[in-house]
Amino acid sequence: MRKATTTIADVARKANVSTATAGRVLGNYGYASETVRKKVQKAARELGYRPNHLARSLIRGETRTIGVVVGDIQSPFYARIIRGISDVARASDMGLIITNSDEATDLEEQSVELLMDKKVDGMIVSPCDTINAAHLRAAHEAGIPMVLIDRRVKGLEVDSISLDSVGSARAGVGDLLRAGHRRIALVAELAGTGGMTIERIMSSSPPGPPDINYHYPSWQRLLGYLLAHHDAGIAPQSDLICQVKSYSSKVAAKKAVEILRSDTPPTALFTADGVMSAGVMAAVKEVGARIPDDISLLCFDDLDWMEFMVPGIDAISQPRKQMGQMAARLLMERIADPTSEPRVLDLVPRHVERGSIRQILTTEGVNGGPDA
Amino acid sequence: MRKATTTIADVARKANVSTATAGRVLGNYGYASETVRKKVQKAARELGYRPNHLARSLIRGETRTIGVVVGDIQSPFYARIIRGISDVARASDMGLIITNSDEATDLEEQSVELLMDKKVDGMIVSPCDTINAAHLRAAHEAGIPMVLIDRRVKGLEVDSISLDSVGSARAGVGDLLRAGHRRIALVAELAGTGGMTIERIMSSSPPGPPDINYHYPSWQRLLGYLLAHHDAGIAPQSDLICQVKSYSSKVAAKKAVEILRSDTPPTALFTADGVMSAGVMAAVKEVGARIPDDISLLCFDDLDWMEFMVPGIDAISQPRKQMGQMAARLLMERIADPTSEPRVLDLVPRHVERGSIRQILTTEGVNGGPDA
DNA sequence: CTGAAAGCGCTTACAG
DNA sequence: CTGAAAGCGCTTACAG
Incomplete structure (x- = not known):
């Protein structure tokens, strides 16, 4: 069934040249006169010659x-x-x-x-x-x-x-803080590897171990979250940091429902990735909260059609x-x-604002702010 | 930087055997005595020999x-x-x-x-x-x-x-019909290629051109839909067949909203794939219909976390x-x-029932059926 | 510009 | 069981 493959030698024979010459025109290296080039190409065409990349790779030391x-x-x-x-x-x-x-x-x-x-x-x-x-x-x-x-x-x-997970989380959470949010929950995997703990990362001021680049992204996003608070001179509260520990939407949903139903629920949620986002959205739905009136949502994810289903979410879009x-x-x-x-x-x-970050007016803002 | 690679010849030299013999033990073909085998393997280990699959492929005519x-x-x-x-x-x-x-x-x-x-x-x-x-x-x-x-x-x-798109669509829509649904809308791409048209496929009885296997899946699913109606002795209505024409959730949503807001809306929706499903779910949300009380939903798709967000959908799960x-x-x-x-x-x-197919009692069922 | 020869790193008959 | 030789299908110096 499999056709006997035609080689450079076959072409050379048919074109009455040496294999070296045939190789030069077919492989497009070295010199060859126009006449010879034509002859060889004609022969190759007629025989249906296809170069064997295996042989070429063996010699050239590259496989493309x-x-x-x-x-x-x-x-x-x-x-x-x-x-x-x-x-x-x-x-x-x-x-x-x-x-x-x-x-x-x-x-x-x-x-x-x-x-x-x-x-x-x-x-x-x-x-x-x-x-x-x-x-x-x-x-x-x-x-x-x-x-x-x-x-x-x-x-x-x-x-x-x-x-730049740290930088973009910092900027995104900064937006939430500037919009007046003071209770921003973070929902992230934060699996305990490499000896990293929430305590360790929160203990320094400004926060940030020097080796953060070698830890999983969710830790980097936590760091950005903490730095944004530090930038704003606001102390982060550890009860708002949801350590999901497993990479699961269902677990994230469960944890998020807990935090949403607590006595002092957050006014905004920041999720560290798409899996957490799916869980958080299910949780928001379950507790019957409206976005963004009851709660603002900023997701470190592309959202895609998720956003199509639940409009009004903000996203930090990953290219x-x-x-x-x-x-x-x-x-x-x-x-x-x-x-x-x-x-x-x-x-x-890219931080894509879709209107989820609702402005929260502080007392200060209402009574004495420039927009009052 | 790149280490000079060690070849079978190097190993053979070090082991004091021919390259043929070294090749036989290293390549695991042909005969070799235990002693020689040991010697060669030792030499190979010490030199860090790794076979060159390119050369092997060239000869064996297989690349794995x-x-x-x-x-x-x-x-x-x-x-x-x-x-x-x-x-x-x-x-x-x-x-x-x-x-x-x-x-x-x-x-x-x-x-x-x-x-x-x-x-x-x-x-x-x-x-x-x-x-x-x-x-x-x-x-x-x-x-x-x-x-x-x-x-x-x-x-x-x-x-x-x-x-088996035809068979599974036929079975799934059959379930809807057996549950009493009489106005089942189909939302499918049904792009016009290969000369297929809705008229052509509906015109024969039982429906089904002989070459359906060579048409796009959405046409096959339409055929299943029609066959289920034929099985049940119910005439399908062409106004319930939503030909989206493009593979787009947004367009599907728009078309689905239209049909849901018509004077005689369907009691059930059947979607031909995941993209259509996303659109239909957005549409259901937009018109404020509840699943499955207002409308039953059967999707030819895995749904995954879509289902996680919108519980109660039935799915025809594709493995x-x-x-x-x-x-x-x-x-x-x-x-x-x-x-x-x-x-x-x-x-x-696999048809995964999650409770979206709500039983619709016909007059017959209410007055004279066995369960009345 | 062209050809004869050697070689890439293996495997495969063929003797012994 | 082992080795010398040829060969997979190309490319690469080296002469001419």
Whole structure:
């Protein structure tokens, strides 16, 4: 069934030239006169010649393929990143191998191994552990061009692109505070890894351990939340910080309902990601609160059709696809120039106001403020 | 920076054997005595030998890589399919190259070309055109193992796996009819391609052109809808068939609002996919209808957290991840045995009842029925 | 500009 | 069981 494949030798024979010459015109390298070029191309066309990239790669030491390892391609977060990467790869006429790590170090190791076996020209990885990553260090030592996306690894000096989670959470919560909100609840995963605790992060003034970049995004967003309070000279209250601990909408919903039904409920909610947002929206619905009259909602997420269903939410929009595109471009540049200084990029998400941040007039504002 | 890679020749030298012998133990083929085996393995370990799969592939004519072309990896539908494929690929220790077609024939062609250049051992494609697919036919002729997912191509006899859209829509709408509903609206894309029209599909009795398998899923679901009515001896009303024409939640919402506000609104809504479902739910919300008291909702979709936000919806759940897994298994089997008969699989989705189908008592039921 | 030869890193007959 | 040789399909110096 499978047609015997026609090789450069076949073309050369038919065109009455050497394989070297045929190779030069077909591979587009070296010199070749117009006449020979024509002859060879004609022969190639007639024989339906297609170059064998495997042989070419073996010699040239490049496969024109890049590898990606993400947590789970099923998640919209990663799916979009991959779309961005895929677009740039296609434009550069490169292949794209993807693998999932399920956020587990051993699977991530396997993935990196697979990619190295496939001799990818470079890889983009979203590392699942920001500290233990011997396999990534090894790959880097071995000279594989690498760019980290969404998270960084302590002491691994490679190109990386992340979101400025701290800065954008700080700005968003700052907006809420400026609108007069004084009881802003934070709903975030804040899983206890790497020795980080809420106490530890709140204990310094201004808040902020120096290694925050190596902790999970939800901790970074908590830090932004605390810094915004610090900026405004307002003491954050720990009873408003909802540590969900698991990455689950249902658990987030449960916790959010509790806080909404407390004696002193918040006037605004800030969620650290899309999963928390879904939970919080279900909770708001359950307690029958109206947005934004009863409560303002600021979500660190794109929302998409979530917003379509529940209008009036504010969002800190994460440009996931662009992140993928930028990561891929960084990688292409790194492949072209392996020695230049690593670049560390921090994207500032776009804060999309949709009118959820309702102005709360303080007594001061009502009696003596400029707008009174 | 990049370490000089150690080859079989290096290992052979260090172990004092021929490259052929070293190759046999390292590649795990042919015979080798225990002593030699040990010696070679020791040398390989000490030198940190890693086989070069490129060279191996060149000779063996297999890359242990499969390719996938889907419409858009960003869409949850495809992302899950790919996850399923990816799981099987990993279990078989194969790589996975993905490409997007954006549902355009020329991009699909490019994708297939890329995959063939990469010499994949087989490909899974979700064809964007069920008739024009010369590139797929060519790839099949060339002997590339191929399985089609979600859609089939007329006259291309390869393995395929799809959903039994007609059957499951028929069953689901049948449930609505048995519950007493008589005005069931259908909201579906029903884009006009391949000469299909609502008139054409409704004109025969029982409804159903013989080539329905080669039309887009929304047409298949319309057919199921019509067949259910036919089964129940009820004439479908064309004013209840909402042809959205574009794959857009917003447009679907607009159309659904119109139908919900008509003089004779439906008592139940059946949506043909997730995008339509989102639109319909927004519409239900906009007109202030309650589910299921005012209206029953049956969605051809997984719903996921949509259901989490709007409880009480019925769903026809599509096992996308399993579809991916099954497609990958079909492909593995096809690679192992290229000549056996192609298999055509139709998955029957699971109908998940969550209580949205409210019983509507007909006059007959109230006065004379067994439960009266 | 063109060709003969060597080589990329493996595997595969073929002798022994 | 082991080795010398040829070969997968290209590209790369090296002569001419």
